[in-house]
């Protein structure tokens with residue numbers, strides 16, 4: 001079993017009403033919850049979720065590109081990171097208490113793990129040369145996309161799954177395909193990217209296996225969209241045959257709500 005290196009929780013806050021009084025209350029709730037956590041908005045360089053730190057990142061809906069949301073999307077979100085899950089439980093409890101009955105809070109839980117499919121060669125461009133974490137003014141956009149993979153994926157031997165991340169021969173179409181890492185290569189230096197795993201492991205009914213999280217500058221949003229389009233193209237990336245995407249949330253990084 002791969003160890004969990006650090007924990008993250010995304011908390012989405014949806015006001016029951018869309019009026020000023022509700023917004024004031026929700027903003028105040030945000031101000032009150034993050035005591036003792038470092039605000040990642042101002043942080044540059046190191047990863048925002050380095051397990052040695054406890055950080056929060058406040059996020060606010062921009063209303064653009066949010067899809068598949070079952071009702072109206074959450075106007076506010078916050079990501080909290082800690083090596084200790086009880087710290088995230090405390091933050092969640094405090095947020096729920098402060099939001100009270102003016103809104104609903106939904107959560108997504110993830111953890112950091114060591115890469116599983118990454119050769120030294122891929123590590124060079126996918127991680128060493130990857131876009132470093134920037135402050136929230138420069139890297140203003142945040143995208144959260146939970147995903148799961150099918151039972152067929154998890155039933156595959158570990159070594160067989162590796163091929164999907166590399167250029168390979170697709171047995172289904174008979175074509176040579178680029179695969180995940182090569183399709184992402186051009187975006188790696190521009191888009192800050194984090195992959196979180198389900199802390200309880202993959203393949204759990206009704207749960208997401210992964211939360212993918214991205215930050216980028218305004219001018220790189222088209223690059224993000226093009227990369228996601230490429231990932232979804234099973235002719236170029238057969239891995240996506242096994243993928244079910246959850247609701248995507250797109251917003252802005254903010255210092256406070």
Ligand code: HEM
Pocket residue numbers: 114115116117118122125126145147149165180181182183184185187188191193195210212224227228229231
């Ligand atoms: C549109 C954006 C992207 C999405 C939605 C996405 C999603 C994911 C997911 C869900 C995984 C885990 C798959 C699994 O373990 O079965 C993964 C792994 C990986 N991704 Fe991406 N990705 C994206 C962009 C990129 C980019 C730009 C790169 C840069 C090269 C990249 C490189 C990798 C690598 C190397 C792995 C393997 C990690 C490991 O060794 O465990 N991805 N990605």
